[in-house]
Amino acid sequence: MKFHKFAMYFPPMPEDQLQELVEDIKANGLIEPITLFEGMILDGVHRFKACGIAKVKPEYVEWDDSDALRWVMSKNLHRRHLSPTQKIMVLIDSGLLDAETKTGPISEPGKKLSQTEAAVQAGTSDATVGRVQRAAAADDDLADKMRSGELGAKLAGFIVQLRERSTVWGAKKEVDGLVSRINDDEVGSTIVERIIGACEVAYKHGDKGRIKELIRLPYNRNTHTPEAETKRQEIAKELDTKEKTKRQTMRWEDVPEVASILRTFQNFRKAVPAFIKALDVGKFSPEAKQFLGEKLGELITEVRGLLKDLEDLKGRL
Numbered sequence: 001m002k003f004h005k006f007a008m009y010f011p012p013m014p015e016d017q018l019q020e021l022v023e024d025i026k027a028n029g030l031i032e033p034i035t036l037f038e039g040m041i042l043d044g045v046h047r048f049k050a051c052g053i054a055k056v057k058p059e060y061v062e063w064d065d066s067d068a069l070r071w072v073m074s075k076n077l078h079r080r081h082l083s084p085t086q087k088i089m090v091l092i093d094s095g096l097l098d099a100e101t102k103t104g105p106i107s108e109p110g111k112k113l114s115q116t117e118a119a120v121q122a123g124t125s126d127a128t129v130g131r132v133q134r135a136a137a138a139d140d141d142l143a144d145k146m147r148s149g150e151l152g153a154k155l156a157g158f159i160v161q162l163r164e165r166s167t168v169w170g171a172k173k174e175v176d177g178l179v180s181r182i183n184d185d186e187v188g189s190t191i192v193e194r195i196i197g198a199c200e201v202a203y204k205h206g207d208k209g210r211i212k213e214l215i216r217l218p219y220n221r222n223t224h225t226p227e228a229e230t231k232r233q234e235i236a237k238e239l240d241t242k243e244k245t246k247r248q249t250m251r252w253e254d255v256p257e258v259a260s261i262l263r264t265f266q267n268f269r270k271a272v273p274a275f276i277k278a279l280d281v282g283k284f285s286p287e288a289k290q291f292l293g294e295k296l297g298e299l300i301t302e303v304r305g306l307l308k309d310l311e312d313l314k315g316r317l
Contacts, residue, residue, distance in 0.1 A: 002041070030051055033060055035060070069096070139159075158189060158192040171199075
């Protein structure tokens with residue numbers, strides 16, 4: 001008996017669980033019949049295998065509904081012992097979810113799932129779905145490891161981030177070496193997150209040598225070895241001191257957060273004369289003027305609040 005492709009999107013059952021199923025069928029017989037579709041097994045691959053091992057004749061029922069794919073997904077995603085990452089990979093492999101799907105409301109019948117729907121089906125968050133999609137699209141090896149359960153979404157996302165930043169950091173060789181040492185979410189995610197954060201600080205200071213040094217530090221399970229952690233803290237403290245010194249010598253408008261505020265005000269200053277000119281030449285209808293007046297009133301209130309916050313901030317300096 002052949003297996004339908006829809007049934008093969010799910011990872012194989014672990015040997016110990018299959019053996020438990022064999023023993024149960026030997027003792028109680030096949031309680032749930034195997035479902036066929038288009039002359040192939042749609043649901044019950046492992047029941048079929050267990051029946052063969054237990055030497056029990058299987059029973060079959062036919063699936064006669066049109067949407068066999070969504071049925072087998074809903075039936076198996078919730079009863080199988082799969083991690084949320086594996087469930088998302090099943091949805092991607094089945095074609096119900098792809099890398100272009102964004103967060104959104106319920107999709108139309110027959111359409112691909114939104115991230116929100118996929119998150120509900122996998123019992124996880126939209127963000128986790130997004131991490132799996134990006135990692136699966138970026139690297140076939142990552143996709144295989146997530147599919148098998150070897151790698152979780154969080155660490156897969158960090159690996160993608162590491163590889164994206166490696167060229168910018170000038171540390172591709174070092175990042176490839178680090179990635180080869182990464183195992184799964186229990187061994188690596190915390191340390192990789194620390195490494196990324198520290199490397200970004202070093203990159204801000206143009207210290208590519210420090211980046212390579214940070215990446216090469218050895219780690220033990222989910223943290224650096226004691227010696228390496230001491231070294232990491234020394235580097236982090238040195239970079240933090242550089243950052244504080246840089247801030248102390250900055251002009252007020254050079255502080256990134258303040259520069260963003262200043263750009264916003266500059267945009268306001270450019271926009272207001274343009275609006276006045278448009279009003280003078282009668283470009284706005286009475287309705288548009290009323291709407292614009294309401295929005296400007298709201299904006300004035302927000303700007304007044306922002307000015308108060310800036311006064312408070314200035315008073316703390």
